[in-house]
Amino acid sequence: MNTAIKPSNRAASLEPLKEQLAAVTRILNREAILSYSGHVAARVPGQDALMIHGINDSRAKVTPEQMGIVDFDGNILEGPKGYKPPLETVIHAEIMRARPDVNATVHIHSDVCATFTIVDDVELALLKGHSVRWRSGIPTHPDPSHIKSREQGEALAKTLGKHNGALIRAHGGVIVAESVPSLLIDAVHFDENAKACLQALSIGKLKPLTEKELDALGGNNNRAQHVYKLWSYYVGKAQESGVVPAEWTGLAQEAVY
Numbered sequence: 001m002n003t004a005i006k007p008s009n010r011a012a013s014l015e016p017l018k019e020q021l022a023a024v025t026r027i028l029n030r031e032a033i034l035s036y037s038g039h040v041a042a043r044v045p046g047q048d049a050l051m052i053h054g055i056n057d058s059r060a061k062v063t064p065e066q067m068g069i070v071d072f073d074g075n076i077l078e079g080p081k082g083y084k085p086p087l088e089t090v091i092h093a094e095i096m097r098a099r100p101d102v103n104a105t106v107h108i109h110s111d112v113c114a115t116f117t118i119v120d121d122v123e124l125a126l127l128k129g130h131s132v133r134w135r136s137g138i139p140t141h142p143d144p145s146h147i148k149s150r151e152q153g154e155a156l157a158k159t160l161g162k163h164n165g166a167l168i169r170a171h172g173g174v175i176v177a178e179s180v181p182s183l184l185i186d187a188v189h190f191d192e193n194a195k196a197c198l199q200a201l202s203i204g205k206l207k208p209l210t211e212k213e214l215d216a217l218g219g220n221n222n223r224a225q226h227v228y229k230l231w232s233y234y235v236g237k238a239q240e241s242g243v244v245p246a247e248w249t250g251l252a253q254e255a256v257y
């Protein structure tokens with residue numbers, strides 16, 4: 001465990017990450033992937049701890065100053081006065097504890113995802129090119145209740161396993177990535193694919209991408225470039241429309257990559 005960073009220096013070094021987390025939360029809210037609930041979290045580099053906004057903070061207006069730091073056992077390490085993390089923070093903690101490769105997580109309550117957990121004989125299929133990210137599978141967690149205990153979080157992490165996304169029955173889902181910018185792009189593509197699935201079902205039988213087609217899509221070969229391109233697009237769009245303040249310098253490409 002790296003605990004060598006002094007709090008004052010750590011606060012300064014975590015500022016770009018706080019801005020990125022706040023920005024992604026606002027952008028996903030604007031894209032209707034998050035709403036009044038659901039949350040994004042980021043691993044604090046070098047610690048068994050994560051960064052997440054407070055329980056009642058508006059996903060539309062969350063700021064870097066509202067971010068707190070909570071260890072994987074639920075102890076609040078830092079935060080603004082009166083800070084209390086979301087009730088389902090354990091989702092992020094247990095996934096990050098189980099998956100060292102995961103540095104960013106989003107828990108969504110979107111209807112478009114939950115829909116696939118409340119019908120028989122229809123699965124969320126891989127239909128669009130970028131859905132190759134979930135080629136290993138998108139399992140459905142069977143417990144529909146709010147995930148508030150460590151045991152529930154561990155069970156969800158077990159359902160997720162090695163995969164990059166999971167649905168939660170009658171509730172929503174989780175998506176995981178190696179960084180906050182990558183998570184934004186994955187959340188957008190996950191939502192796009194789920195919507196494509198619903199649209200396709202309205203006119204006919206699903207025709208998922210074949211193994212050969214998924215092979216041709218190339219896995220993660222161009223992932224960094226693609227994340228870079230879409231990060232520029234979504235951050236620029238958010239700054240232009242006032243969804244994200246232009247003065248959040250932690251969103252600049254040099255702060256992200």
Ligand SMILES: [Zn+2]
Pocket residue numbers: 088107108109146147171172
């Ligand atoms: Zn939830």
